[in-house]
Amino acid sequence: MELRHLRAFVEVARQGGFSRAARALFSTQSTVSKAIGQLEEELGEALFERLGTGARLTEAGELVYARAVAMLSEGEHMAAELADLRGLVSGRLRLGLPIFGSARLFAPLFAEYRRRHPGVEIELLEQGSARLEEAVLAGEVELAVSLLPVPEAFAWQPVCDDPLMAVLWADHPLGGRVAIRLEELSEMPLILFEQGFVLNARIESACRARGFTPEPAARSSQVDFIIALVASGLGVALLPRILTEGRDLSPLHVLLLDETDLRWRAALVWRRGARLSPAAKAWLSLARERLPG
Numbered sequence: 001m002e003l004r005h006l007r008a009f010v011e012v013a014r015q016g017g018f019s020r021a022a023r024a025l026f027s028t029q030s031t032v033s034k035a036i037g038q039l040e041e042e043l044g045e046a047l048f049e050r051l052g053t054g055a056r057l058t059e060a061g062e063l064v065y066a067r068a069v070a071m072l073s074e075g076e077h078m079a080a081e082l083a084d085l086r087g088l089v090s091g092r093l094r095l096g097l098p099i100f101g102s103a104r105l106f107a108p109l110f111a112e113y114r115r116r117h118p119g120v121e122i123e124l125l126e127q128g129s130a131r132l133e134e135a136v137l138a139g140e141v142e143l144a145v146s147l148l149p150v151p152e153a154f155a156w157q158p159v160c161d162d163p164l165m166a167v168l169w170a171d172h173p174l175g176g177r178v179a180i181r182l183e184e185l186s187e188m189p190l191i192l193f194e195q196g197f198v199l200n201a202r203i204e205s206a207c208r209a210r211g212f213t214p215e216p217a218a219r220s221s222q223v224d225f226i227i228a229l230v231a232s233g234l235g236v237a238l239l240p241r242i243l244t245e246g247r248d249l250s251p252l253h254v255l256l257l258d259e260t261d262l263r264w265r266a267a268l269v270w271r272r273g274a275r276l277s278p279a280a281k282a283w284l285s286l287a288r289e290r291l292p293g
Helices: 003-016 017-024 030-043 059-085 102-116 128-136 198-209 224-230 276-292
Strands: 046-051 056-057 091-098 118-128 143-145 154-168 191-195 216-220 236-241 254-259 263-271
Touching: 003 017, 003 030, 003 056, 003 059, 017 030, 017 056, 017 276, 030 056, 030 143, 056 059, 056 216, 091 128, 091 216, 102 118, 102 276, 118 263, 128 143, 128 198, 128 263, 143 154, 154 224, 154 276, 191 198, 191 224, 198 236, 216 224, 263 276
Parallel strands: 091 118, 091 143, 191 216, 191 236
Antiparallel strands: 046 056, 143 263, 154 236, 154 254, 154 263
8 A cells, every 4th residue: 555545545535536636646646546546556446536527425435534544644654754864853843723812922922933953844723622622533634723621632821821802893782891801701792713613612601600692693713703793783792812912902982801710721732642854853842941831
């Protein structure tokens, strides 16, 4: 079983078709098709359903995909470790970051990481934390950012502990306050993030612990749009302080959410027991140095 065949197979699964995979691999469709055909012949199973608009994994393909991602990841680790033995700084950092908060937290780290390790290729996945946790367990990325507490399947390193801020529209009756308690929002619609964001679950759980269920007025993954919805009077948003600092939010009101059990506690996570690549270890070391949590 050749790694190049597995690489082609994984890319077809990710891209949903042979032609798109060929473009991503800078190859030809016939070369990709031949690699998949040879892999299917070797395994004795059809790995894809060929559709008019693309390709979909079969049940056997789903099983092989999980193994193939892990095998490719181990191959990259081995190459990086051998490079380290030769005194080279090379390899690939496969990192998952949340859609919001990353610019403030991690942009300076990227610049410093690149300065220290110019030979390392950075492959970035930007999603909500729930999807990023899945990507770590599937081997799609080595490290990702999620919110504490995380499941036992993960090891973690803290990067930020930020309070949440309640963003209220301009003529909101509580706008003159400095801080607010969560139960004071029980009768107000909330503008939440999309379902793939772990912060939603944290907010909903905290609300239930106080005896009410939040009423979502809307959901979005875009902070600017959430703020615009607040400005229109549609509802109240709860945002990490890092997303409100440095923004001109007038005439909106930004109040501290005074709740010790509902904070944006972000951490870098990885699969517990996993052997991290040198590139991933270097990122963790830099984050520990610059983001002590």
